[in-house]
Amino acid sequence: xxxxxxxxxxxxxxxxxxxxxxxxxxxxxxxxxxxxxxxxxxxxxxxxxxxxxxxxxxxxxxxxxxxxxxxxxxxxxxxxxxxxxxxxxxxxxxxxxxxxxxxxxxxxxxxxxxxxxxxxxxxxxxxxxxxxxxxxxxxxxxxxxxxxxxxxxxxxxxxxxxxxxxxxxxxxxxxxxxxxxxxxxxxxxxxxxxxxxxxxxxxxxxxxxxxxxxxxxxxxxxxxxxxxxxxxxxxxxxxxxxxxxxxxxxxxxxxxxxxxxxxxxxxxxxxxxxxxxxxxxxxxxxxxxxxxxxxxxxxxxxx
Numbered sequence: 323x324x325x326x327x328x329x330x331x332x333x334x335x336x337x338x339x340x341x342x343x344x345x346x347x348x349x350x351x352x353x354x355x356x357x358x359x360x361x362x363x364x365x366x367x368x369x370x371x372x373x374x375x376x377x378x379x380x381x382x383x384x385x386x387x388x389x390x391x392x393x394x395x396x397x398x399x400x401x402x403x404x405x406x407x408x409x410x411x412x413x414x415x416x417x418x419x420x421x422x423x424x425x426x427x428x429x430x431x432x433x434x435x436x437x438x439x440x441x442x443x444x445x446x447x448x449x450x451x452x453x454x455x456x457x458x459x460x461x462x463x464x465x466x467x468x469x470x471x472x473x474x475x476x477x478x479x480x481x482x483x484x485x486x487x488x489x490x491x492x493x494x495x496x497x498x499x500x501x502x503x504x505x506x507x508x509x510x511x512x513x514x515x516x517x518x519x520x521x522x523x524x525x526x527x528x529x530x531x532x533x534x535x536x537x538x539x540x541x542x543x544x545x546x547x548x549x550x551x552x553x554x555x556x557x558x559x560x561x562x563x564x565x566x567x568x569x570x571x572x573x574x575x576x577x578x579x580x581x582x583x584x585x586x587x588x589x590x591x592x593x594x595x596x597x598x599x600x601x602x603x604x605x606x607x608x609x610x611x612x613x614x615x616x617x618x619x620x621x622x623x624x625x
Contacts, residue, residue, distance in 0.1 A: 324387035326351045326472050326502035327372060332381035333526075334367050341367040343526035344381065349519075351471075354498055356513035357506040359523040360622050365506040366402070368523070369476055372504075373399055386471055393472070395423065398465035398501075402477040404457060408450025412443045412460050416467055423468040430467070437463040441493060455486030462493055466501075473497065475505035479512050491516050514614045524622040538612040545570055546586050547616065551578040551606035552597055559600050566592055573620070578606070580616070 327349035334342040342364045349355045359365050370376040371383050374390040385393040406415055413434050420430035438444060441459040449460065458478060465473055478494070479487040487509075495516045497503055507513055513520055514534055521531045530537055552559070556574055563581060564572045568589055571582030583589035586609070597604050 323351060324384070325349055326353075327383075327385055327504060329368070329371075329383045330381055332368070332371065332383055333379045334364075334371060334376060335379045341526055342371070342378070342381075345523065345526060345528055347521050347528050347531060349502065349504055349521075351502050352499055353518040354494060354503040354516055355505075355519045355521060356517040357504060357521050357523065358508065358510065358513055358618065359506075360508065363523045363622070364526040365523060366476060367526075369474055369504075369506060373397065373474065395468065396471045398468060398470035398473045400458075400461040400465045400473075400475045400478055402480055404461035404464075406449045406457065406460065408448060410449055411446055412438055412449065412463070415449060415460065416463060419464045419467045425468065433467055433469070434463075437466055440496070442489070453486075455482055455489060458482065458486065458490055459493065462490070470501060473501050473503045475503065477507055478505055479507065479509060487512065510614045510618055520614075522618065522621055529621045530617070534614055537614065537617045540617070545582045545584045546589070547610055547612055548581040548583060548589055548593060549575075549578070549606060549608040549610065550581060550593065550597075550604070551575075552602045552604055554600065554602035559596060559602060562596055562600070563593070566596075568592070 325348050327347070330346050332342050332345040345364065345368060357365050357368065367376065371378055372385055372390055374394060383390055386396055410418065416434040416437065417430055420434065441463045443456060443459055443463065449457070452460065479490050482490065491512055494503060494505065517534070519531065519533055520537060522529050530540070556579060560572050560574060560579055563569050568583050568585035569581060570584050573580045581589065581593065593607065594604060
């Protein structure tokens with residue numbers, strides 16, 4: 323079967339703004355895939371093109387093996403701020419959504435009951451009285467009413483409190499293996515918790531993709547990271563560290579540096595020695611493996 327999503331050299335230009343710049347990515351079927359990137363990276367524009375809400379300037383986008391317009395009946399979508407008629411109840415809203423898809427009333431009734439139970443919305447209250455978290459849960463139920471082969475979620479946990487975020491992430495995780503989920507987010511912890519695969523975009527391009535483990539490995543180069551906080555000017559020290567044969571990377575932080583070491587034993591000995599030789603005070607010296615935050619900062623941080 324073709325992948326759930328496939329884009330090749332996808333470009334979208336709005337006037338003088340190049341929102342997408344040759345974006346190429348593949349989303350396999352029945353996976354939960356996170357689309358990560360800083361604000362303005364092109365995440366929402368990518369989703370709009372996949373939904374057929376925006377036309378690419380150049381390049382191609384295929385969804386479920388066909389063009390984006392032909393695939394609409396097989397897609398479920400939750401926008402970042404879902405809108406509802408406040409005077410309706412949750413079952414009435416799902417009935418309305420199901421009718422838009424042309425589903426039989428018997429199917430709508432059965433699916434609505436099951437979905438509302440799944441998302442924990444058995445209340446008869448009007449939607450206008452719902453909290454933000456309740457509306458997000460209803461939005462996911464609506465997006466699933468047509469039993470989609472691809473579920474697209476735009477920032478599904480934004481502006482939610484910790485408990486609301488947990489509820490939404492649990493719902494997304496429960497869909498694993500049942501449908502393909504593609505969701506955009508800038509919350510790395512959310513993506514790391516539920517995603518099988520990550521696609522990181524910046525300035526309209528894919529800068530990395532793979533599993534969390536693969537991205538961490540690529541960041542560290544099979545090495546170990548050392549977090550340093552120290553007193554004194556950093557330029558001379560980082561130059562000396564970078565010249566060490568075991569040092570495969572050195573990035574400054576506001577209070578020190580992150581060192582990537584291919585030889586852990588040598589790094590443990592030489593880092594404190596170099597600081598002492600430079601007359602600098604060691605405030606923190608922590609050894610660890612690369613995190614998703616390290617990967618993200620390395621790829622899309624300040625240049």
